Amino acid sequence: MITKVIPEEKITAVLKLIKKSSKIVIVAHKRPDGDAIGSTLALCNFLIGQGKSATVILPDAIPSFHSGLPGAKDVVCFETQESEARALINESDLIFCLDFNFPSRIGALEAPITESRAKKVLIDHHLNHGEFTDVIISHPEISSTCELIFRLICRMGYFPDMSLETAQCICTGMLTDTGGLAFNSNSPEIYTIISELLKKGVDKDAIYRNAFNNYSESRMKLLGYVLYKKMRVLKEYHTAIITLTHDEMLRFNYQPGDTEGFVNQPLSIDHVFCSIFIKEEKDVIKLSFRSQGDMDVNIMTKELFGG
Numbered sequence: 001m002i003t004k005v006i007p008e009e010k011i012t013a014v015l016k017l018i019k020k021s022s023k024i025v026i027v028a029h030k031r032p033d034g035d036a037i038g039s040t041l042a043l044c045n046f047l048i049g050q051g052k053s054a055t056v057i058l059p060d061a062i063p064s065f066h067s068g069l070p071g072a073k074d075v076v077c078f079e080t081q082e083s084e085a086r087a088l089i090n091e092s093d094l095i096f097c098l099d100f101n102f103p104s105r106i107g108a109l110e111a112p113i114t115e116s117r118a119k120k121v122l123i124d125h126h127l128n129h130g131e132f133t134d135v136i137i138s139h140p141e142i143s144s145t146c147e148l149i150f151r152l153i154c155r156m157g158y159f160p161d162m163s164l165e166t167a168q169c170i171c172t173g174m175l176t177d178t179g180g181l182a183f184n185s186n187s188p189e190i191y192t193i194i195s196e197l198l199k200k201g202v203d204k205d206a207i208y209r210n211a212f213n214n215y216s217e218s219r220m221k222l223l224g225y226v227l228y229k230k231m232r233v234l235k236e237y238h239t240a241i242i243t244l245t246h247d248e249m250l251r252f253n254y255q256p257g258d259t260e261g262f263v264n265q266p267l268s269i270d271h272v273f274c275s276i277f278i279k280e281e282k283d284v285i286k287l288s289f290r291s292q293g294d295m296d297v298n299i300m301t302k303e304l305f306g307g
Helices: 008-020 034-049 082-091 103-115 145-155 164-176 188-199 204-212 217-230 246-251 262-268 297-305
Strands: 023-027 053-058 094-098 119-124 135-138 231-234 239-244 274-280 285-291
Touching (some): 008 094, 008 145, 023 103, 034 094, 217 231
Parallel strands (some): 119 135
């Protein structure tokens, strides 16, 4: 039994918007991870299956190890296809904003999306959110945005129509945002949902291998360098900190997505309950936090960074 987490009035509102719309755009945050990519592609595959014109637009490129997901080849990258992306946004009558809570997280896409007159729907699981959409589905207690997409599709009455391709994308996001069900995954309903995805024909083991065991040699060498040279363990605080500069990434032939999961590595050390990864990119310093046990980094990130 899967509980009805999303309020009924929001399910009804989203369903009405979908039925009234003819051109739909789906966007997610910069440097998209498995949940951002999985949720956008899952929703896009579902909408196309319902006869809608739907396109995923992402601020930058999909990492190579997620490029085989159904529909990934049709994603429009704003960084390299700006004119096409702007035209699609201008023509759209409905925009789904997935896996981000504030428009600043979509980088250069922020202005085109917020200025669009299209109706907008936010579906996200991060703490806090901005008020920039017409419908807000925000549930920080849920493990991933992909899980929310599954719940939305089911609650709208379309589970029987869910394709294998949609199920594969949902499973990808659920696995990556829980570290292969290693953290943030104590809810029995997560396993109920995974079970339903398996019934659709999903090969969970293959998805896991693709998400976690499909990296380049350069990425493995970068990980080794990070753990040996750049990790500092603060035993008194049960915390590990990793720093990585842009120049260091270039030395290891860095490709988008290569550092995904690095922040989780120190949590395998005995008595390390918090991991912080600080990465310098071309135009921003990115901080990632993970915790386990009784330590809750959500509180710290909410107080210091707004979520």
